[in-house]
Amino acid sequence: MTPADLSLTVLHAVRRAVDEGALIVDVPSSVKVERPRGGGVGDYASSVALGLARPAGRSALDVAAILEERLRDRPGIRAVDITGPGFLNFTLDGDSDGVVVRDVLAAGARYGCSDALSSDRVRLLPALEPRAAVLTETVLRLLRSQGADAAISPGGERLAVLPASVDGTTVGARGDAGDLPDDVIRWAFLRPAAHDRVLPGAPLLVQHERNPLFRVRYAHARARALLRNAAQLGFAPAYEESVDAAGLLSLLGDHPAVLLSAARLRAPGRVARHLEAVADALLAFQHTVLPLGDEKPSAAHRSRLALAEAAGVVLAGGLSLLGISAPDQI
Template sequence: MTPEQLSTTIVDGLSTLVAEGAITLADGVPAEVTVERPRQKGHGDYATNVALQLAKKAGMNPRAFGELLAGQLLEADGIGAVDIAGPGFLNITVEAGAQGQVAAEIVAAGASYGSSDAFAGEKINLEFVSANPTGPLHIGGVRWAAVGDALGRVFTMTGADVTREYYFNDHGAQIDRFARSLLASAKGESAPEDGYGGQYIHDIAAAVVAERPDAATLPDEDAQEVFRALGVEMMFDEIKKSLHEFGVDFDVYFHEDELHKSGAVDRAVARLRELGTIYEKDGAVWLATEQYGDDQDRVVIKSDGKGAYLSGDLAYYLDKRERGFDRCFIMLGADHHGYVGRMMAMCAAFGDQPHVNLEILIGQLVNLLKDGEPLRMSKRAGTVVTIEDLVDAIGVDAARYALARYHTDSPIDIDLDLWARQTNDNPVFTVQYAHARIASLLRNAADLGVEAASHPDLLTHEKEGELLRVLAELPRVVKAAAELREPHRVARYLEELAPTYHRFYDSCRVLPRGDEETSDLHRARLMLVEATRVVLANGLGLLGVSAPERM
């Protein structure tokens, strides 16, 4: 019995009590109730505080409410005992057969185990990374690559229609500086004072000259345009290649330049003018964002007729909504924290609901440590640590796992020495090793001709019960990860599951020894092992990390 199944049983019990007139709930019976594993052993398999939550609404003492509900639950299939603790907590013990059935259900569900319809019907645009194509992808952007892709997988697992989008910043002053830097390199000159340095600039400049040998000899304005067009394309191709090798691909690459060429900015201004949130002052066009919580109104079109930075944001957001997205997510670095207020005001100015139609997630800094010291310089980029530096040091799996296992609000230090080790103090090794160990056991079972079978009543050992309860948690963990935008919950769950499996394996013999005859208990435990493999693989898959068969 999973927590979700138990929640349904409790809701059914409440509905029966209401129908019989034993209790009255003014707001009606809740659609679901919270069911958790108790923190202390001996407090049953699951606990709920539903009596504390609903007793006041029913005009009853919580313990009296709990006693009525306990009576209903004891009549339900699969419930062994219900104890009322403290002011009205219900500690519920599930019958072994009902608990053991979870293993067969997981194996039958396979890759879909952990899924739900929590976000069914939601069309989500997930914009992440979106690094400027002026240099290799740095470690901050890599964090969003790991977290953003994992969040997309979690949303998909909960029923959402997800589009991963990369906003390609190919318009503005930073692109001009990049082009001038390439041109200077091609001419053998020092980089401009406000330009970009690093070996990659020389590499790309040489590649542009190889494709257009006359580029550096053109008049500066024409030459700069050639280096801009070809250089940006080459740099972005490298970024896309790096991300692909990191296991991250996007459904849409949206070019900022198109917003300004297509008239999208004018359309956004016209829409806002219709809504009465645009006005003109001092020859400029302003958006009245202060009335929506921003600290001041913002210029959209400057007095010289050129679009301010916000103009692109307006056009891009409107474009997403016109493409039918219900929820638009933007993932930004910590240096963009002050950006949130104006974006939410912009959302409200369009008549949308901030933090619903538009959500902005902020990610904190990432530091790489080598030999206990911060790693600050890239061999190639010259100024920042890049995705290649991280992958070269610890590999894709460890890099993705390390970046996704922390709350995005937390700055993280990644110890490269630790994450490269194949020991139990390396979290990704611990989880992957558990999967590989199970795969080995399953191969041995196949060699012995032992097949898994469902005998749920036989899984009565304490360690079997512990493992079953952890396995049953995956759907709840995935749903919470989606609702809270916290894919790190999946990683932490896997780090609980792996040692729980090892404790089970050390206490419960799975395969027969020597001439020992294969029993139904062996087959039932093999089903439990296979269920664990499914859950480990599904959890690792949500993080974009492989589930190895051998290590």
């Protein structure tokens, strides 16, 4: 069971409790699961009961107990514990981290795509203003990645967005902004929330760690380079044993939920910010992947390489959904 699967399982438990009358509350659109913090146990935790307590008119512990009853025997969940004021803590069956890495590598660029919105028919209003046009086109791509029937149509939903200028230059009808590349313009438009000003373009041209677009694309290039270097050393990726990289693994597991949330909320900036977090975690992790000195490749190295490859796949897939290229070399 992946974190995205767990999130949907908890959401279904909330819906079941509401349908059965055990809780009187609006069912949230999504449920967040994350690694347990201090005092937590197991593989993942959720604060959903705390968020539902006040609207339900119950204590968080009562809500957690209602949900625990509907979660304890679900496939893939070994145990559900309630800690603190009402946190739900989950211990999963089997190798949950390995499942995430293998799922990413099996799905490739389609990792995170789903049919969660297959019953949704979305029509968006055509946009002429450049930033609105880029936002609309990207939201359509995100919606379709989640199975929605999404298209442009007169009379459709209008996406509210602050008009664009890059470095003080108003972007023209074709997206022209001086000599700025298309990838830079798209990141400058999409990375902020739609109601915020676009990012200045000039800093996004600089190949430096302070440039978030460079970091994301460079992290993808590093993942590809690690695979080439490993091949030269005679070994290939294979997730054979647990890797001490909880932050990176958690981010990869969260990717499907991020895409779904971005589609539902018409917020591609969520994807961009998530990719930044994945890139930063990968760049911090990359130095552990290859053998050092006379060290021979081992199961640990093969597993770390598989994790790095999976991170690169998520970065490439996310950038593709934003309409931005992911070069193999920088």
